[in-house]
Amino acid sequence: MDFNHYLHSLFNPRSVAIIGASARSGSFGTLIWKIAKSASPRARLFPVNPKYKTIGRETSYAALTDIKEDVDLAVLVCPPSVYPKALENCLKKGVKNILLCGGFPKSDLTEPVLEAINKTTAAGVRIVGPQSLGLMTPSEGLNLSYLPSLPPAGEVGLVSQSPGLSCTIIDYVTNAQCGFSHVIDPGFEQVLTVADYVDMLAFDRKTRCIVLYLESFQQPRKLLSAIRLAAANKPVILLKGGQTPGSADIVINNSGAREDEDGVMKRALVRAGALLVTSLKELNYAVQAFAMRKDLASGELYGLVNSKGLDSLLADHAYNNDLRLATPDSTVAKELRDKYKITFPYANPVNMGLDMDAATIVDLTDYLLNRPECSGIVLSVVTNPSFDPLELAKKLVPILKKSSKPAVTVWIGTESDFPAIKYLRKNGIVAMNDMKGACRAIRLMEQFRKFKSDGVPGSYSVIPSDPAFFASARKIIQTARREGRHLLYEEESKRLLAGIGFETTAGIYAGSLGEAIEAARALGYPVAMKLRMNGVLSKSDAKGVILGIRNERELKGSWKNMSERAVHLGQPEEGLGVFLQKTLDSDNRRELRIGMKLTRHFGPIVYLGIGGLYGKIFKGTAFNFAPLSLKEARDMISSEPFKTFLGDFQGLPPCDPEPIVTALIRLSQLAVEVPAVRSIDIDPLLCGKGHAIVLDAHCVIGSDTLTADENASHLIFPYRPSFEKNVRGKYGLVKIKYSAPEDKENFLKYLGSLSDQSRRLRFHSLTSSLESIAVSAVSSDPDRSFSIFAVDPNSDSGDIIAEARLSQLPNRTSAEFGISVRDDWHGRGLATLLMDEIEAEARRRGLEKVVGYVLKDNENMHGMMAKRGYVRTTDKDDPNIDLFTLDNVKVSN
Structure with a gap:
């Protein structure tokens, strides 16, 4: 019974028809045909071009339907204007996989071409591209691309949205003595996307390491799901272009997609299990490290260096990558001092000195690798007359191969073609020339280990909520929609929050000075006055807030000032409305800013920041994706600066964390249950002993549904409610x-x-x-x-x-x-x-x-x-x- 992956026949075809194959010098069809034939594929190749009887020694078919045998994959290297007819023939022939190759401007994808692609897709055909560089499966001899030769077969699966970087990554990985299971250029991703290819590589037995170069995301929920699936068993190394404002416009030009704000995309990818790298060099080191096929245990590292200065630099790199260095105990220190003549035997990294010979270096490396507290080792040396580098490399290979623990060798001041590096890589030993890169690669191994052991966050433990909470929120939103508003008034926002369990301050709307006086008397002085005006998102920024009104005389003056401000903002004086609320005693309390907002690609996030006056000083925020677990909410408030701010701060007693945790969870549940809420911002949230009170809030709503669908498809991370x-x-x-x-x-x-x-x-x-x-x-x-x-x-x-x-x-x-x-x-x-x-x-x-x-x-x-x-x-x-x-x-x- 066939339970193979739905893309299995695409990457393991028994027969391939190349539509547009040619014998004309310089044409794309000629290039693709020659490259495909020269790779000696296991699949049978059929050229299709009505202009030829034969191409080389192969019969050329006038039409795809003339081929008697079944065709698993059709490769189109013809102009897009020919696609509609070619795709129609693919459907007649029963072809299930199509690769749209070729370089052409996106404007050539006219409406008739896109309609033909959509029609073909609707018939169940899987399409790569259009404008794909192609694909390769080296173990099958399959090279359906513009790259002239197949890389060596191996265990690295590469998906790259940049054809040029594909070539560079292939060179890097090949020079590191690693090979490829698959190389895929997704093209414009009209049908199949990177998510489909990562899904396939996750199940592919030939692939042990996945490498991605991405600039934009199609189907982000599906992609993150595929990365999570893969990362549970094999590393997913991701180099992302467009991570800074400096490259944002370039990414839009390349892909037509604008990315989310800084940090959101990175957090989503890391949460899914991706191992992010920032350069091609770092990517190369990571591939080497995982090619060892040795797991990093949860113990500590030993560093070995042969010169002063290297020890401090290696220690710095380890610290910056959150790597723990072992502390030599008295037994180890005695052995280091007596047998190996180490001057500072309690130090780690261990400085062997420039005069240690190759045999002793190898013996010391073997001793430390066998220590129970050692989970891995970084050996970093500068070459000198005390040893021959190639001799040292040859002596290292047997002991590093037999050890179950990962070891990385670093050869300072050398190049990648250094004989010792080449010899070690050829024998499956990691060899680099950069200590920083070595520590970063080990950090990625540790991140991978921790991800596998901690498990993938896929379902969530949340505080139980009453469905009636959200019923009241939906009614408030429906009222605003009927009035054509996308911004709730402050009192509506507070009512919504109160309905889902928040503590809010009492407040009264006033549409005249007389009503304001009555409201202030009812509330009791002092009060705060806030402008109520359509389209004003931040009342503070619009100077529409007056605090600490102590009596009726000050209230009348505040009303006059607010009237003038409203006229300045374009509100007729006769239409002035204000919201008055009781001013609370803020002694011994802290002000936070919390909220929820919908990101461009990654669904709703819940965030936490410092509010009030301190918010102008502490700019940092913590955030995570809805739905939050209790652990994730607690992690947010235990991170800095919140841990310090909410603790014994400036002589104030610590705030109770649980009401803040509950507030974050309630916002998360609101994001899950009511997709129509686009954002809600609470600033400040007054926190103290046993409470968290909403002083001000505003809420933006959209045209989304009021109730989440069964699969909560508006969330980036799948969610199944507790049952x-x-x-x-x-x-x-x-x-x-x-x-x-x-x-x-x-x-x-x-x-x-x-x-x-x-x-x-x-x-x-x-x-x-x-x-x-x-x-x-x-x-x-x-x-x-x-x-x-x-x-x-x-x-x-x-x-x-x-x-x-x-x-x-x-x-x-x-x-x-x-x-x-x-x-x-x-x-x-x-x-x-x-x-x-x-x-x-x-x-x-x-x-x-x-x-x-x-x-x-x-x-x-x-x-x-x-x-x-x-x-x-x-x-x-x-x-x-x-x-x-x-x-x-x-x-x-």
Whole structure:
């Protein structure tokens, strides 16, 4: 049964037709044809051009439909004006993959051409380009590009939005003795996007490291999902163009897309697991480091240098990259002093001195690598007469190869063609000439390790909220919409916030001086007066705020001043309106600025800054993407400068953090539940002991829906709301719930409670640790998988008694299930209950098949599968496993 990736036949075609192949000197068709033939592909090539009977030794076909054999991939190297007819022939021939090659201005993609592309796509055809440099699969001898020769086959998958940089990256990686699984230029991404290619590389067994050069994003949610999927198992190294204001206009010219504000894109990519680099050199070092295939443990590093000055520089680079250097204990220090004659044996990096010979350097490196506290080593040397560099390199190879720990060698003052560097790289040892780059590469390895161990944030633990909170918010927005407004009045913004659980100050609208006097008497002096005027987003910037009004005389003067200000801003005096609120005592309190806003490409974010007068001094903000988890909200307020500002600050007692955390979570929930809110800014939020009070707020609304759809598609990171239900059956009463990050420890406990036999039947050979299984289950991407637990309702600690998971397969039309039940709950029908939930979820997702890989000796599962109508076959890759398949899930009961 074919569960291959939906792009498998595109990158592994058995037959390729090149439409526009030519024998004319200097034409694109000639270039592509010659390059494709010279690569000696496994796929059969067919030239298509009515002008020729033959091209070289191959028969040339007048039309694609004249080819008798099936065609897996059609490559169009003809002008765009020919695309409509060529694409029509592709549909007639039943071609499923098309590559639109060629260099031409985007203006050549006329409306008829785009209509033809869209029509072809609607028929289920996958299209690369247009204006793609092409693609390569070196292991298949496939070179459908303008690059004259295939790079060596290897484990690096490259996707680049820059044809020129593709060439440069290929040179860098090849010089580092690494090769490529795939090289892809996405072109204009009219149909297939970078997200599709990253998705394919995530599943591709030939690819162990993914390298991306990107300037713009198509389908950002889909791209981040693909990066998350890949980064769970293999590094995704990303060089991003257009990261500063200096290159913003260039990116718009290149891609037609404007990027989000500084920091948003970077945070999204890092959160998805991408390893960001800032230069081609840094990219090269990162590829080398991951090519070692050695994991960086969570221990500490040793640095080895042979000159004063290198030790301090290496220590600085390690510090700047958040790398921890080991502190030699007394045993290590004694060995360093007595055997290796190290002058400062407690220092790390360890300075060997310029006079240490090659044999001793190798012996010392081996000793430190074998220390239990050592997770890796950086050996940095300057060449000198004490050793021959090539001899040292040859002696290093055996000990570095046998070690399970990563080691990076740095040869100061040399070039990449230095003989020792070339020898080490040829033997799979990382060799560089830059200590900063070495530390940065190790930092990326540490980032990758931590991402895998911590799990991907894909589902969220949030403070429960009452649906009625958002009902009142929606009514307020509907009222403003009926009046044609996109900006809520302050009192509306505060009512909206109060409805979702915020504490706000009392306030009264006044449309005349008399009403203002009555309002002030009702509130009690002192009061603040704020201008109420359509289109004024910041009342402070418009000088429309008067604070500390102590009596009626000052109120009348303030009314006069506000009237003059309103006229200056274009408001007729007779239309003046103000909002009066009670002035609160701000002693022992701090003012924050918090809010939520919709970014251009990455959905809503929740932010935190210093408010009030201090906000003019402390400019920094912390932010994260909605929906926030409790941990993420707490991380925001524990970062600087907020940790200091909210603590014992300037003689003031510390503020209570929990009301601020709750405020951030409420804004996050508002962003999730009411997409029509484009932004809401609270400044200031008055914080103190046990409270956080909204003093001022403004809210911008859009034409978006008032209620989130089922998949919360307006969010950049997939989100599945928490769900629980009680179910009664012969198993008694159990609770069914979606998995969430806070379930990790309970699920680990559950996995540990299973018998060896139950774990074997569920996870087969169990190549992954229980920790990684738990992390994957509770932090899965809701767009790709579905995990559900059965919980004992009588357990105070929420003990899990059964679990099931549904994971989308690479073909996107099928999903694999897995299920287990705690041994003491066997035979009570829990497996049937969870299979009902799994199949219902498959129908909701529109899947065609559900499959399960079941060990042949799992008789209970075999019986249940037969009762549910699953078809049994033997797995072609493992005779000990049966494959059970349920077809037509959509109509299954």
